[in-house]
Amino acid sequence: MAQFLFFLFILFLCVGQQICLEININGSSLSTPLVPAFFVIGDSTVDCGTNNYLGTLARADRPPYGRDFDTHQPTGRFCNGRIVVDFLGLPFVPPFLSQRGEIGGMIHGLNYASAAAGIIFSSGSDLGKHVSLSQQMEQVMETFQQFQLNLGREAAGDLISKSVFYFSIGSNDFIHYYLKNVSGVQSRYLPWEFTKLLTNSIRQHLENLYAAGVRKIVVMGIGPLGCAPHYLWKHGGEDGQCVSEINNLVTLFNFGMRFTVDVLNEKLEGSKIIFCDVLKASVDIMNNHERYGFDTIKNACCGLGRFGGWITCLLPVMACHNASSYVWWDQFHPTSAVNQILADDIWEGSQTAHMCYPTHLKHIVKNIDLD
Numbered sequence: 001m002a003q004f005l006f007f008l009f010i011l012f013l014c015v016g017q018q019i020c021l022e023i024n025i026n027g028s029s030l031s032t033p034l035v036p037a038f039f040v041i042g043d044s045t046v047d048c049g050t051n052n053y054l055g056t057l058a059r060a061d062r063p064p065y066g067r068d069f070d071t072h073q074p075t076g077r078f079c080n081g082r083i084v085v086d087f088l089g090l091p092f093v094p095p096f097l098s099q100r101g102e103i104g105g106m107i108h109g110l111n112y113a114s115a116a117a118g119i120i121f122s123s124g125s126d127l128g129k130h131v132s133l134s135q136q137m138e139q140v141m142e143t144f145q146q147f148q149l150n151l152g153r154e155a156a157g158d159l160i161s162k163s164v165f166y167f168s169i170g171s172n173d174f175i176h177y178y179l180k181n182v183s184g185v186q187s188r189y190l191p192w193e194f195t196k197l198l199t200n201s202i203r204q205h206l207e208n209l210y211a212a213g214v215r216k217i218v219v220m221g222i223g224p225l226g227c228a229p230h231y232l233w234k235h236g237g238e239d240g241q242c243v244s245e246i247n248n249l250v251t252l253f254n255f256g257m258r259f260t261v262d263v264l265n266e267k268l269e270g271s272k273i274i275f276c277d278v279l280k281a282s283v284d285i286m287n288n289h290e291r292y293g294f295d296t297i298k299n300a301c302c303g304l305g306r307f308g309g310w311i312t313c314l315l316p317v318m319a320c321h322n323a324s325s326y327v328w329w330d331q332f333h334p335t336s337a338v339n340q341i342l343a344d345d346i347w348e349g350s351q352t353a354h355m356c357y358p359t360h361l362k363h364i365v366k367n368i369d370l371d
Contacts, residue, residue, distance in 0.1 A: 034365050035164050035216070037109035038090040039143075041136050042168035043124075044115035044333065045220070046085050049076030051115045053097040056128030058115040064302060064319040068336055078115060080301065080323040081336030085111075085166060087343030088361065096139050097131075103150040106143055109163065112136040118172040119198045126176055133169055137205055144212055160213040164365065167206075168220040170257075173198055174249055175225065175332070191249055199256035203264065210268045216364045217271070218346065219261055221254035223278040223334070227286065229300040230331040233309030240298040240307060250279050258357055265358070272364040276356040281345050284352050285338060286327060292341060292351075294327050301326040301335060 040046050044058065052061045059076070060066070066074035068081035076095070077083050086092065093109035114131035116124030121132045131139070147156035178185055178194055189197065206217060225231060226246030235243045254277050261275040286297045300308030302319035313319065313330040323329060324337040334342075345355040348362045359368070 034090055035162060036159050037107065037163040038085075038088075038093050038166070039109050039140065039163060040085050040093065040111040040113050040166045040168075041133070041140065042113040042166070042220075043117045043170075043172055044078045044113075045171065045223075046083055046111065046113040046166065046168045047076060047078060047095075047115045048083065048085075048093075048111045048113070049095040050097055050111065050113060050131060052076040053095070054114070054129040054131075056116065056130060058124070058127045058130065060115070062314075064313065064316040067316070067319070068323060078330070078333045079336050079339065080319075080329050082339060083336075084168075084339045084343050084346070087340050088347060090164060096136075096143070101146060103146060106146065107159075110139075110143060112139050113168070116172055116176065117169060118177065119170055119201050120173050120177055122182075123177045124172040124175075133201070133205065137208065140209070141212065157213045161215045163214075163216065164361070165209060165214050165217045166220070167202070167217065169202075170198060170222050170253055171225060171332070174222070174246070174253075178249070179246065192252055195249070195252040195256050198253060199260050202257065203260045206260075206264055206273065207268070210264075210271055215271055217273045218361055218364075219257055219273060219275045221257055221275065221277045221279055222250045224282045224286070225250055225332075227282070227298075228332045229298070229303060229307040229309035229328050230312075231309070232298060232307040233305050236307070247279065254279055261357070272367075274356050274359055274361065274364060276346050278342065278355075281342055281352040281355040282327075282334070282338070285341060289327065293325070294337070295325040296320075297327045299326070300328045300330050302330050 051059050060078045061074050061076050063074055066077060069075060091108040093111050094105065096110045096112045099105045116127045116130040117132050118124050119133050121134060124130050144160065147159060224242065224247055226243035231243045231246055232240050258275045261273050265271055265273055285292050289297045298307055301323045302313035303309060304311040304318060309331050320326060323335045326335050327338055329335045341351050344350045345352045346361050348360050349355060
């Protein structure tokens, strides 16, 4: 009874003094806020429901998506449960498109990510509508304007500078554009030239965020596309070896993003930007899958065809029983179990010590100087 009264007292303080407390979505923990707000920009790796509002084939608003989520209901997350950003200990934030412009719904952050979105405007348009990176950036700036109007310029600037921004985008520029050779792009750009085009675009967006007052940013690399069940089905041999040509493209992109982050940290005074190599961490998980607790590293838990890579996850009957023993949930997306490991690595490198550079999320949240 005493614990229950203490809990009510804490909630009273939270409401009465507008002190934001993070309550774990499953009700298991109560903790002090790590940052005032959390903003997520990206694609299906971090979409928490944006595409539920769009006319597109890229939707995860039906079972079995979300079956292992806290609510056991599909939310628009492309996973059986939580995505990476749900495990970071930062605020659970709603999709931008779910809001009506009221400050109370966005004060602790927003998720702008849209499945099928790319750095290039048209990437992923073959699946229908999506919110591209440039459009997401427009939404971010619209949010900032709302903050200034409602909070005042100084308070809005303080909130923005102390908040964390999370970038996870780029996969669809390869999946739906370069690898499909849309408009003969492969004849116009060598792989390194294409990746430079992408990384230069992200660099400009990051500089625009800095100019708007953002200081703390996590930039995610691309995961092991060449090991995804879709490409194992399409290009892999019978033994399910990863497609090295595709992973080489990912390596180029990730190297370019790490270099970009290095340059920006030197150039932008007071910036705390980190780059996290998802490819490196994911390969470690697959190479040491037994240590991490995974039995199946090639087949998707939910899908049809060889490796579950021919037809994506559409019906509950297509899904395996125990997703936590699988690395891949569907054609392209990891299971919630993998996402939790990646989140631990992003936070403090507890699994793959050198996944993030030059430091980890914990350090920029706690204002520890970059190494």
